[in-house]
Amino acid sequence: MLEAAPVEQVIIVTGLGLEADDPLAPSVTIDRAAIERSASGRMEDVLRDVAGLASFRRSDSRSAHPTSQGLTLRGLGGNAASRVTLMLDGVPQADPFGGWIAFGALDPHAIHRIRVTRGGGSAAGGPGAVAGTILIDSRAPDDNIDATLLGGSRQSLDARALAGLRWGDGFVSLSGNFARGDGFVPVVAADRGTADRRAPYAHGAVRARLVHAIGGAIEAQANISTYRDRRERGTDFTDNRQHGTDASVRLVGKGTTRWSALAYVQDRRFDSQFAGVNVGRSAASLTLDQRVPARGYGVRVEVAPKLGGVETRIGAEWRRVSGETDEDFRFIAGAPTRQREAGGRNVTAGLFAGAGWSAGGWSLAAEARADRWIMAGGRLLERDLTGAILTDSRFADRSGWEESGRVAAGRRLGETLALRAAAYRGWRLPTLNELYRPFRAGADATAANAALDPERLDGAEAGIDWTPIKGAKLSATAFANRLKNAIANVSLGAGPGNFAGIGFVGSGGTYRQRRNVGAIDSRGLEIDGTWSSGPWRAGLSYALTNARIEADGTAAALDGKRPAQVARHSGSASLGWDHDRLAFDATARLTGRQFEDDNNDRALPSALTFDGTVRIAVARNLALHARVENLFDEKVITAIGGNGTRERALPRTVWVGLRIGSR
Helix, strand or coil: CCCCCCCCCCCCCCCCCCCCCCCCCCEEEECHHHCCCCCCCCHHHHCCCCCCEEEECCCCCCCHHHHCEEECCCCCCCCCCCCCCEEECCEEEEEECCECEEEHHHHHHEEEEEEEEECCCCCCCCCCCCCEEEEEEEEEEEEEEEEEEEEECCCCEEEEEEEEEEEEEEEEEEEEEEEEEECCCCCCCHHCCCCCCCCCEEEEEEEEEEEEEEEEEEEEEEEEEEEEECCCCCCCCCCEEEEEEEEEEEEEEEECCEEEEEEEEEEEEEEEEEEEEEECCCCCCEEEEEEEEEEEEEEEEECEEECCCCCEEEEEEEEEEEEEEEEEEECCCCEEEEEEEEEEEEEEEEEEEEEEEEEECEEEEEEEEEEEEEEEEEEEEEEEECCEEEEEEEEEEEEEEEEEEEEEEEEEEECCCCEEEEEEEEEEEHHEEEEEEEEEECCCCCCCCCCCEEEEEEEEEEEEEEECCCCCCEEEEEEEEEEEEEEEEEEECCCCECCCCCCCCEECCCCEEEEEEEEEEEEEEEEEEEEECCEEEEEEEEEEEEEEEEECCCHHHCCCCCCCCCCHHHHEEEEEEEECCEEEEEEEECCEECCCEEEEEEECCCCCEEEEEEEEEECCCEEEEEEEEEECCCCCEEEEEECCEECCCCEEEEEEEEEEECC
């Protein structure tokens, strides 16, 4: 009797991890086609199409201060630290020291898809994902070059390329991007002086990936990337520079029991100058010069066996970040007279488990995680350049345990309707930036606080998913969140005068310090919809967010007020048409009225902007692209200084160029 020959297992190499779509989570998926329709081609603008997802400032990485680009959802703001965990191929992308996102290092041209999940408690996001998670998967390349080259307003240039080679059971890819521009004058025309000028920018990144099958059922993924970013803020002495190198290795088991093992390292540095501008805005002077190196390390191991009809996941994760700020301050006649060094390290180690089950139209899921955290090595040294020690503090090491998790249930009612509900708990450790680094924004100054405690979130949500016809889907989610011990920039005084941890604050400036306030209560509604029929497509995203601060003690003045930079209304709507050789897309984005400051004294008006793209295929692998950002040149106010000086976001910008290698 002949025995059947063993069947050789076929491994499909994708470069992806274990993450899977969760039907019980309020998630938005941005696929490759949607990414390509962005008028700017920048990651922060791609993400802006998800209502409620916002960085601290409305401006993008061509003009914003890098430290203002932390991401949050559901109004859980208060300062510029990220309350969303953003991961590229499983690796957290937040700066190890500050938690902000270096968007110039994230190239949408090399991205396969983006999944934004609102709400905390996810074991995938881990510590820091109190508002949600963003999972980004890299693109697997074809055996060709896919490149774009665009020229734009104000001598702008944007170039992006992805090249790949497949062989055997794997592939290698190399991607790169470079952008530069003369920039615009950030201060609005009515408030400018002779000290104000254009704010040029230049940044670029290179990333290499190697993905290959090993043995019978293991996929190995190796990544290394580096980036450089330089931008100014529109006056003398506002030079900002970032650079970094990241490397990671991930093994993914694709056999009967799926598993993953990831290790990564990050080396980052941020240099920033801050200027003081006189009352008539006729001259700027250097007030603070910072150098901020940081390092991050992490390991994550997980196993996802299927036990009968139950999908399970068990794993462990360890993260360590360290860094310091080295500053020159108290400038007299253009020269520093004092120096400050401050920094430390944060470590988290956690165990997590999860399970999901579906049958008979019902779905149940649960996740739980326990983390041990340590804040250690905190120090502050201030000295006069004559050699005299002014401050020499060593902060006590602190540690503790935090629990997080999520439980969810769903019920499908026929073919077109599904209901879901969830409750969750999450937490976030203060960043090294919040603990140790002071900063200035115009005339205002904010001191660090080494005594900050972790933030803790309790939340619940309920939603409905409706697919009335083929090609159409509408989702709505109502949520209630309470972020206890929320870290906010709390106003404590006004200049002129000298203040602890920051030094002199001039006339018209406000002195703030990072403080834990009682809580941020946020409730709201999120609506997302998509529709497609033939060559037509449309999308809608809207978020209503009612966030309020609960505070007492030194922060009592904030009680009942809205967190800084949190809009009540936000949304986007898009319409597109794609047929044969011609395609166009139009996108409208609304950001509602919000406040610059914690006291809600300086209101930023609502803004409605329109973007558009046109693509014309002129040959099989050649297309002409025309794009416009902020078509009607809306004046989007991004900041108001203590003296009333207003800054704006990007004015109308027109791009024309070519794409080679893909329609």
